[in-house]
Amino acid sequence: MTAVRCVDLCKTYRQGEVDIKALDHVSIEIKEGGFVCLSAPSGGGKTTLLNAIGGLDKPDSGEVYIAGQRIDNLSKGELAELRLRQIGFVFQAFNLIPVLTARENVEFVMQVQGVPAGERQRLAHAILDEVGLAGLEDRRPADMSGGQQQRVAVARAIVSRPALVLADEPTANLDSKTADELMELFRELNDHHSTTFVIATHDKRVMGYAKRLVRMLDGRIVADIKQDAA
Amino acid sequence: MxxxxxxxxxxxxxxxxxxxxxxxxxxxxxxxxxxxxxxxxxxxxxxxxxxxQAFTGHLQIQAPGYKDDQKIRQTVADIVPLAESLRAELPSVSIAARGTAFALVSSEERSYGIAVFGVEPAYEPDVSTIPGLVSEGRFLGDIDAPEIIIGAALARNLRAGLGDELTVLGSGRDGSFAAAVVDIVGIFDSGIADVDRSITEIPLGLFQDVFFMDGSGHQIVINAGSIDGVAELQSKVGSLLPAGQDLVVHDWDALQPGxxxxxxxxxxxxxxxxxxxxxxxxxxxxxxxxxxxxxxxxxxxxxxxxxxxxxxxxxxxxxxxxxxxxxxxxxxxxxxxxxxxxxxxxxxxxxxxxxxxxxxxxxxxxxxxxxxxxxxxxxxxxxxxxxxxxxxxxxxxxxxxxxxxxxxx
Known part of the structure; x- marks a missing residue:
């Protein structure tokens, strides 16, 4: 079963007087349970592709399918609903809500999904335990380290067991040890829950964890390599 | 939460x-x-x-049309017995009958056009503050006594004081000449120049006699105590009016639109x-x-x-x-x-x-x-x-x- 399919995606940004092709006729298919790294130098188009897959940004042309459903023509509300139910996001800058505690940050998405309070608390507690944050549930982001914050962000992204997790430079602000721990966690989730991961990175060690490495340059896919993960 | x-x-x-x-x-x-x-x-x-509470009351019973065109012939017949019966039916509110006419009042030195109100001395203090504003002398006593109270400004204008006689001249209800000589028994001071200059009060019995009212008057004034519940009282009063007599009950809003x-x-x-x-x-x-x-x-x-x-x-x-x-x-x-x-x-x-x-x-x-x-x-x-x-x-x-x-x- 295909988790993600992109067909002939194009996206051009205008920077001053110059047009920059962020995506130049990109087509890619990712199977369910895939663990894919998009690697490119800065400006290579990996984040733009990730945003297009996540429905955060619309391509100028081309088609995007998630679990067989075309999403590039959906409305803002429909895209929001898709992200809420099917996609988890992990960002480089953690992007937690600063006024909420770790547990509340994790609960927040579930509340929007309409999960009952008791169930929310149980799931939030379990997932924070799973990502190694037991005992830190009531801390606010400002009182946690970068690694801890990123774990909360991961917990938030996966607590509803989305079929697809999109991560944009998830290790960029982490030290190497914490980055390794995070990638181990991703792989564990991928192995045990068959969650599909698409990770944009230029960190070679992260690429080492991927089952499939897609290299991009100037908005185009230049290499698509299956590899034995670390 | x-x-x-x-x-x-x-x-x-x-x-x-x-x-x-x-x-x-x-x-x-x-x-x-x-x-x-x-x-x-x-x-x-x-x-x-x-x-x-100064004068108008919350409700007034009048003949139809009297409010807008105050003719002496537009009367409420047998006004004192009617007021009496209403008092018996509505013991919680204050009720008093009045007659109104316009006349020329003269002292020894001067004459002025004024409004003369015939009032029930026993009940008028319950529906008007004027009796309480008498600053010299007293309020009216007997319902038939030849006496008058006038405002302080009118007293100054007439150059008259307590105990002086005034001559009241006007037209009676039947068009005949109405005249009376009355003694000043009280002078009131409301602080409102217009009131003190133009209003006088005499007993209702004397008023009916002088202006040939044949037992009638012009208003039955009702003081409800407060404006709350006036509408309810208005309909109750309307239901108590004698059948066959064409009368209306006006509320304070109609009486004082200003x-x-x-x-x-x-x-x-x-x-x-x-x-x-x-x-x-x-x-x-x-x-x-x-x-x-x-x-x-x-x-x-x-x-x-x-x-x-x-x-x-x-x-x-x-x-x-x-x-x-x-x-x-x-x-x-x-x-x-x-x-x-x-x-x-x-x-x-x-x-x-x-x-x-x-x-x-x-x-x-x-x-x-x-x-x-x-x-x-x-x-x-x-x-x-x-x-x-x-x-x-x-x-x-x-x-x-x-x-x-x-x-x-």
Whole structure:
């Protein structure tokens, strides 16, 4: 079963007087349970592709399918609903809500999904335990380290067991040890829950964890390599 | 506590000084509105009571058409027995019969045109403040006695005093010549020049005799004590009137249309001022919430990427505003209620008010009238406008694109 399919995606940004092709006729298919790294130098188009897959940004042309459903023509509300139910996001800058505690940050998405309070608390507690944050549930982001914050962000992204997790430079602000721990966690989730991961990175060690490495340059896919993960 | 409510509450206190300043603006305006509206309602109550209790009463029974064209022939037949029967039926209200005519009154030196009211001396003090305003001499005694009370200004104009005789000349009900000689037994001073110059009162029996009224009169005045329940009383009085006699019951609004108009005019100008105050507060809230939304653009981008729709985010902003507005409402209503309650007991006055108030037949101190309406109407309007002010910042969120929003610093 295909988790993600992109067909002939194009996206051009205008920077001053110059047009920059962020995506130049990109087509890619990712199977369910895939663990894919998009690697490119800065400006290579990996984040733009990730945003297009996540429905955060619309391509100028081309088609995007998630679990067989075309999403590039959906409305803002429909895209929001898709992200809420099917996609988890992990960002480089953690992007937690600063006024909420770790547990509340994790609960927040579930509340929007309409999960009952008791169930929310149980799931939030379990997932924070799973990502190694037991005992830190009531801390606010400002009182946690970068690694801890990123774990909360991961917990938030996966607590509803989305079929697809999109991560944009998830290790960029982490030290190497914490980055390794995070990638181990991703792989564990991928192995045990068959969650599909698409990770944009230029960190070679992260690429080492991927089952499939897609290299991009100037908005185009230049290499698509299956590899034995670390 | 609901997580969204918790989020809204904590968002408010990210900038406590800014939130408190905006809440304080709302609290201040709510306190001011509670006090001013209570004071206004208290003043209107006093104006109505003082005006109606001075002479008009809350209800009057008259012949049809008499109110607009006061002809001496438009009468209420057997007026004293009718007033008597109404008193028996309605023991809780004050009722008195009157006759009215216009006449020339002459002292030894001067003559003036005046209104002569024939009143029931025993009951008139219950429906009018004039008997209580007699500052020299006494009020009328016997219903048939040849005596008169006049205002202080008329006494000065006539150069007459207590015990002096006055000659009253006019037209009787049947068109014949009406004349009487009466003794001045009392001089009243209402403080209202027009009243003191143009109104006189004589006993109703004498009035009926002099003006050939044949037992009739022109008004039965009813003082209900307060304007509450006047409409109910009006229909009850109407049902008690004798069948076959063409009579109408007018309420105070019909009898004194100027009073309600004056109140409406005062209310209009006051509410214009209140409107300006409310709009200023609304702009303060708009500024706060717009800043709050703009500085959280990045954060809104994040939560949109997590699956929140702009509509949900807009509702979050409205909830934050509603919490702030409710805080301002409660604090303002409580503070306003406390301040106003103190003044409702101790009264409120400012320099020069005594002179101004006397012109409108009002006392020198005003007492604000605290009620659920005066406590809540102003703060509720501020709350409503506060929410309206947050609509624009909330709508701005619909234009946000997650990716662009997340790029914002």
């Amino acid at each position: 609901n997580l969204v409510f918790r989020l809204a509450w904590r968002n408010l206190w990210r900038h406590p000084r800014r939130t408190w300043l905006t809440t304080a603006a709302m609290m201040f305006s709510n306190t001011l509105l509670v006090f001013m509206i209570s004071l206004q309602f208290g003043m209107y109550g006093l104006m109505i009571d003082n005006t109606l 009073l309600k108009q004056a109140i409406k005019a005062d209310m209009s100008s006051a509410f214009l001022m209140y409107g300006i105050l409310v709009i200023l507060v609304a702009f303060s809230v708009l500024n706060t919430q717009l800043m709050s939304v703009l500085e959280r653009t990045h954060e809104f981008g994040i939560v949109m990427s997590l699956g929140l729709t702009p509509g949900r985010l807009g509702r979050l902003v409205l909830l934050e505003t509603a919490i702030m507005g409710a805080l301002g409402l409660v604090l303002g209503a409580v503070l306003g209620g406390l301040v106003t309650s103190w003044f409702s007991v101790n009264g409120f006055a400012y320099p020069g008010m005594e002179e101004l108030a006397s012109k409108f037949n009002l006392p020198a101190r005003f007492f604000p009238q605290v009620s659920p309406l005066t406590l809540l109407v102003g703060p509720a309007v501020v709350f409503l406008f506060t929410l309206l002010a947050a609509v624009y910042p909330a709508l701005r969120l619909h234009r946000l694109q997650p990716v662009e929003a997340m790029r914002a610093v």
